[in-house]
Amino acid sequence: MLLTRVITCLVILTAGATAASPAAPRFAYARHPMQAQPPKGRIQLGKCDQQVVYNLPAQRFDQTATAIAHATGCYIRYTNKKLMNVPVQPVRGRLTRRQALRVALRGTQLHIVRETPNLMEVMRVPAK
Incomplete structure (x- = not known):
């Protein structure tokens, strides 16, 4: 006080x-008005932020990751080869590649652990 x-x-x-x-x-x-600062915690927009129409069935993670990243320059990286056979959710609708990957991973132990404008890295995160 x-x-x-x-x-x-x-x-x-x-x-x-x-x-x-x-x-x-x-x-x-x-x-000298203050310049507006961009909100912290947001990343720059890149190839992973372009919208695409998806109609992907529930399938293996590697098939979904390939379909989302196919010929776009948006790279989906996973170093653990055991993640390939993890089943993921279907993805349907007009979404950015980031949104599509989040929809696919919903309800699984896979999570996006690193993001840059043109890269998303996925790892298995055990349930708490």
């Missing part, structure tokens, strides 16, 4: 000092 009052007093004193000096601009922020 004391710290809050001290900070409030400093803010008031600083505002009073700048208002009293004739050389200080009164509304400096109006001359």
